[in-house]
Amino acid sequence: MRLRQLSGVTVREAPTDQPGFHYYVLQFTQPIDHDNPDLGTFQQEVSLLHRDERANVPMIVATSGYSDSIQDKPCELTKMLAANQVSIEHRYFGESRPSPADWTKLTIRQMADDEHRIISALRTVYRGAFLTTGGWLTRRVT
16 A cells, blocks of 8 residues: 555554445654744644545545544545545644644644645545545534
8 A cells, every 4th residue: 555655654554334445544744833843743643534546536635623523434525426535633633732732833824734745645645636625513413
């Protein structure tokens, strides 16, 4: 699997009940400050539902805004398009927190830079279009 060849990324396969998918938990090494990489790094958790890296199918980039509550659950677009899916945990939430945490580095700009690095790395493996979405509820509200 070509994912294992990405620099600064660790890959662990995890069990899933989702038919047609392999589920991987990735750890991306990210700078605490993209403008000053000398400040150190942390591990950012990313969940990947993998169908196929060779097929020209889209990669859905799904974010919830905080911890990775999506994990191995395909979102609606993933189902509709028979796509691959990646969900990115927001920096400083869940497992994606440097120690010690410099809270001045918890900014939208830093997170956008995190996502750019992740998507750029995955583009070297997956050939299809990348579609970003997020900010939905993961359960039905009645």
